[in-house]
Amino acid sequence: MKTSTKVAGFVLGLAAVFTLALGAGALVGPEKTTTDTPGADAAPEVGTSVVEGSPAGLTATDGGYTFSLDTADTEAGTQVPLHFRIKGPDGQPVTRYIESHDKQLHLIAVRRDLTEYAHVHPILDDTGTWTVPLDLDEAGTYRLFADFTPEDGTPLTLGADLQVAGHFDPRPLPPPTAITTVDGYTVTLDGVLVPGQASTMTATVSRDEHPVTDLQPYLGAYGHLVALRATDLGYLHVHPNGHPGDGGTPAGPEIDFSVTTPSADDYRLFLDFRHDGVVRTAEFTLTAGPAPSTGTDTTPAPDGHGH
Known part of the structure; x- marks a missing residue:
């Protein structure tokens, strides 16, 4: 995945805590699979919250809201359509949000080796489904962060993994530089x-x-x-x-x-x-x-x- 803003030489993040399988030579990215619970992570039960003060985006479910991808795997390519929903405590897709920084929802996509990044803004339809195209020309596991405020006014960031099939060449975290x-x-x-x-x-x-x-x-x-x-x-x-x-x-x-x-x-x-x-x-x-x-x-x- 390429953004219009690639840092030359590579160094907008904060030594590698993503579980990256660094092996000798090139690795093979995840093959396309099916899942009954797309986008699901180990998460608290609906209605509970992660520990206060901990970083956000570590679970797909928090505060009764769930980040649900239509599919948890896809093929590599440009302008790959992504569809997802935010489900509320009642299990139904949320359709009403409070605008934050000019948008109802901010979606961050980053490969787990932290070398591919995009900040995009999906479109919401009347059924509560969000849609956005992503450039996913690099295979690997991507972490997706949905940053939003539901109508009840409590800001949330939920995370889910998207597997992009293909030849995967993981890269080490760029060294510290300011x-x-x-x-x-x-x-x-x-x-x-x-x-x-x-x-x-x-x-x-x-x-x-x-x-x-x-x-x-x-x-x-x-x-x-x-x-x-x-x-x-x-x-x-x-x-x-x-x-x-x-x-x-x-x-x-x-x-x-x-x-x-x-x-x-x-x-x-x-x-x-x-x-x-x-x-x-x-x-x-x-x-x-x-x-x-x-x-x-x-x-x-x-x-x-x-x-």
């Missing part, structure tokens, strides 16, 4: 990730060594950051401080975020930003370690969902 390039833009990410604390991270965008001061709003913000814990793909979705038009937030080159990592680990971060009418994604690997003795932002952790 600077990357994409489509001629250089993006640096400054700050220290401290487990259990809200860490201020500042992304700085430049092009041709000149600061970009006219970033364009995208989904109601100048940047969107998704962070995934490498060991299990625990999901963090955060947004920048301030917003366009608030009278105090500049349109670049800096974008400030507050990120709370739940544990010491490697994280893959994906930063979406728009400039000259095009959305691009900058990708990073950072490590959250023990709190340093000085110079650390010790602001109490905010709501873990970030919306």
Whole structure:
């Protein structure tokens, strides 16, 4: 799967917690199979919730809501149609949502080796079925995250696996780096990730060594950051401080975020930003370690969902 915003050389994430089967030579991706419970993960019973404060997206069911794929496997290709539903506590597809950042639902698709990424926005029909095409030209297991707020007002992120059949060449997690390039833009990410604390991270965008001061709003913000814990793909979705038009937030080159990592680990971060009418994604690997003795932002952790 390719996005329009591929990081050159590869480095918008947060050392590898996804269960990746690294073997000698090329591996064979999952063959197409059938399942009676597509998209199902080991999850709490309907009506229960994961432990408060834990990363999101580790289960297909939380708070009585279930992320249900029409099929849990597909063939590799471009613009592959994906269909799914969010089922409510009554077992029926949810048809009413609260809009968040200009959309009713955000879908994140990432291969489990964290080298393929997309942030897309499916279309909802009257039956409660969501549909979106995905570029899945790389075989492997993909983790899908449905980030939404049902009508009851409680934000949720649910996760499910999609198997993409074909020849699978897993790649190691890119080494930690806080600077990357994409489509001629250089993006640096400054700050220290401290487990259990809200860490201020500042992304700085430049092009041709000149600061970009006219970033364009995208989904109601100048940047969107998704962070995934490498060991299990625990999901963090955060947004920048301030917003366009608030009278105090500049349109670049800096974008400030507050990120709370739940544990010491490697994280893959994906930063979406728009400039000259095009959305691009900058990708990073950072490590959250023990709190340093000085110079650390010790602001109490905010709501873990970030919306």
